[in-house]
Amino acid sequence: MLSHAHIWRALDTLAERLGLSASALARRAGLDATTFNRSKREAPDGRPRWPSTESIAKVLAATGTSLDDFMALMDGSGRRAIPLIGFAQAGEGGFFDDAGFPVGGAWDEIAFPNVGDEHAYALEIAGDSMLPLYRDGDVVVVSPAAPIRRGDRVVVKTREGEVLAKELKRQTARTVELRSLNPEHPDRMLQDGEIAWIARVLWASQ
Amino acid sequence: MLSHAHIWRALDTLAERLGLSASALARRAGLDATTFNRSKREAPDGRPRWPSTESIAKVLAATGTSLDDFMALMDGSGRRAIPLIGFAQAGEGGFFDDAGFPVGGAWDEIAFPNVGDEHAYALEIAGDSMLPLYRDGDVVVVSPAAPIRRGDRVVVKTREGEVLAKELKRQTARTVELRSLNPEHPDRMLQDGEIAWIARVLWASQ
DNA sequence: TGATGAATAGGAATTATACCCTATTCCCGC
DNA sequence: GCGGGAATAGGGTATAATTCCTATTCATCA
Numbered sequence: 001m002l003s004h005a006h007i008w009r010a011l012d013t014l015a016e017r018l019g020l021s022a023s024a025l026a027r028r029a030g031l032d033a034t035t036f037n038r039s040k041r042e043a044p045d046g047r048p049r050w051p052s053t054e055s056i057a058k059v060l061a062a063t064g065t066s067l068d069d070f071m072a073l074m075d076g077s078g079r080r081a082i083p084l085i086g087f088a089q090a091g092e093g094g095f096f097d098d099a100g101f102p103v104g105g106a107w108d109e110i111a112f113p114n115v116g117d118e119h120a121y122a123l124e125i126a127g128d129s130m131l132p133l134y135r136d137g138d139v140v141v142v143s144p145a146a147p148i149r150r151g152d153r154v155v156v157k158t159r160e161g162e163v164l165a166k167e168l169k170r171q172t173a174r175t176v177e178l179r180s181l182n183p184e185h186p187d188r189m190l191q192d193g194e195i196a197w198i199a200r201v202l203w204a205s206q
Numbered sequence: 207m208l209s210h211a212h213i214w215r216a217l218d219t220l221a222e223r224l225g226l227s228a229s230a231l232a233r234r235a236g237l238d239a240t241t242f243n244r245s246k247r248e249a250p251d252g253r254p255r256w257p258s259t260e261s262i263a264k265v266l267a268a269t270g271t272s273l274d275d276f277m278a279l280m281d282g283s284g285r286r287a288i289p290l291i292g293f294a295q296a297g298e299g300g301f302f303d304d305a306g307f308p309v310g311g312a313w314d315e316i317a318f319p320n321v322g323d324e325h326a327y328a329l330e331i332a333g334d335s336m337l338p339l340y341r342d343g344d345v346v347v348v349s350p351a352a353p354i355r356r357g358d359r360v361v362v363k364t365r366e367g368e369v370l371a372k373e374l375k376r377q378t379a380r381t382v383e384l385r386s387l388n389p390e391h392p393d394r395m396l397q398d399g400e401i402a403w404i405a406r407v408l409w410a411s412q
Numbered sequence: 413t414g415a416t417g418a419a420t421a422g423g424a425a426t427t428a429t430a431c432c433c434t435a436t437t438c439c440c441g442c
Numbered sequence: 443g444c445g446g447g448a449a450t451a452g453g454g455t456a457t458a459a460t461t462c463c464t465a466t467t468c469a470t471c472a
Contacts, residue, residue, distance in 0.1 A: 002263040002273050023449055032431045039451045040429085050259040052429060052458080057208040057256075067208050067277050074273065120270075132339060132387075135357070145267045147236035183338075202270040203409045229419055238461050245421045246459080258428080258459060419468075426461065431454105438449075 002074075004048040008041055010073040011051065011059065017073075018063060029062040031055055084122040084139065090155075091163040100144040100157065100197030119144050120202070123155065123165075130165055133181040134204060140165070144199040153201040154178070158194050165201070208280075210254040214247055216279035217257065217265065223290075224269060225330070225343060235264040290328040290345065296361075296369040306350040306363065306403030325350050326408070329361065329371075336371055339387045340410060346371070350405040359387070359407040364400050371407070 015025040015036075023033040034040065035055060043049055060070060083102045085095055097103045101119040125138040133153075134140065142155050148168060156164045156178065166178035166188065176195060178188045221231040221242075229239040240246065247255055266276060291301060303309045308327040331344040339359075340346065348361050356377065362370045362384065372384035372394065382401060384394040 002259075002266050002276075004260075004263075007259060007263075021449060033448095034432085034450075034452095035430060037450060037452090043428085044452095047428095048260075049429070050263075053208075053213060053256040053259050053262065054210075054458090055430080056259065057210075060208050067280065071273050071277060132389075141270075143267065143270065146270075147234065147264075147268055149234070181338075203411060227419060239418090240420075240422095240462085241460060243420060243422090249458085250422090253458095255459070260428090261460080414472090416471080417469090419466100421466075422464090424461100424463080426459100428459070429457085431456070433454085434452090436449100436451075439447090441446090442444085 004050060006074040007051060010070055011036060013073040014065060025059060029058040031058060084124060086124045087126050090123060091161050100199050130181045138204060140201045141203040142199045143202050146200040148198055148200050155199045155201060157196040159196050210256060212280040213257060216276055217242060219279045220271060231265060235268040237261055237264060290330060293329050293332050296329060297367050306405050336387045345411040346407050347409040348405045349408050361405050361407060363402040365402050
């Protein structure tokens with residue numbers, strides 16, 4: 001919801017709406033004219049660079065823009081449908097990129113507006129292997145960007161294409177220990193190299 | 207607008223709603239625990255210091271908070287928040303009307319918009335009696351207006367003032383059978399006259 | 413009461429962003 | 443085509459935010 005791309009798009013859109021260039025907008029806000037240069041939006045090594053909160057505050061003050069207006073420029077609406085697929089399908093190829101972000105057009109959608117991660121997606125549970133926590137038909141909302149700590153419920157995809165929902169038991173430099181949600185299933189230990197990505201479960205439908 | 211005080215108040219309020227300290231919120235967002243220290247909010251000479259846009263984005267992503275909700279925390283309007291109380295408090299009088307809708311001003315709030323039911327509310331789980339499904343500190347979002355079917359997780363309030371979270375096992379004209387979430391606890395059967403209201407659990411934080 | 417862990421204050425080191433400067437491109441009017 | 447102004451790319455410097463570290467306070471628990 002608040003991403004590098006969103007912030008810069010909102011600044012560009014605001015400037016355009018006021019009939020200003022990026023440099024003119026910066027100047028009007030009392031900032032250096034090159035602050036919003038496109039060449040300053042990424043570091044030389046490709047890492048994203050963000051405008052500071054204070055710079056944004058100055059722009060809003062200088063242009064008489066409310067925070068609500070600015071937010072509306074980011075992606076139009078606050079409520080958003082997030083992509084949804086079945087848990088079994090997630091193991092097939094073509095639904096995720098290397099970072100575990102959803103890609104491709106084969107996703108269904110579910111209305112769930114309250115997610116801070118624009119790459120969040122939803123998985124529909126199939127089968128009874130994750131009882132008693134998740135039941136057949138439940139929907140879990142997953143954030144690939146959220147940091148993960150011990151005790152979090154997580155979705156793990158292995159390099160072999162297997163998709164697991166587990167609780168993070170222990171994480172070391174080389175290994176990840178996962179506790180099964182269903183106590184009848186054994187716990188699982190994965191080496192770092194075996195894991196394609198791990199994403200945290202934020203919410204679960206009941 | 208977007209002021210130094212607003213930003214820090216929003217971060218503090220967000221942390222408070224999630225039951226976190228300033229340092230715990232920073233840690234959850236993958237930042238250094240001292241990033242949001244009060245001692246870091248002003249420079250030694252008194253000039254204001256702002257959290258970076260990137261840090262705010264990380265907080266939103268890590269907590270599943272939308273920008274909408276975050277802004278609501280700034281101006282204090284809370285327009286998209288839903289009411290929240292602790293599970294234990296729900297048994298006391300004064301929080302619900304006869305239909306099971308939340309009433310009164312003693313509710314806290316949590317950012318979780320758009321569940322589709324304007325009377326929806328949230329309960330914070332306390333204790334381990336509902337393990338393994340709900341853990342201490344989890345938040346469940348409850349809809350008193352949602353229709354209830356067999357297998358749904360429900361919150362039931364008895365006329366005696368007891369509040370239970372159970373799974374609906376069977377419902378007949380005169381009785382309601384409830385399965386305990388913790389298998390070590392016995393199931394429960396209630397007569398129609400014993401029940402004040404039943405509400406369905408829609409979502410549970412993970 | 414003592415031990416433990418979380419939270420916080422405060423200082424030094426690191427890293428990121430804003431500023432300043434220059435070169436180049438683009439647009440527009442002449 | 444030419445000149446002037448704005449816009450932008452890119453690099454060095456200054457400044458601000460984050461991280462890292464330590465000391466202290468506070469709450470909790472045995």
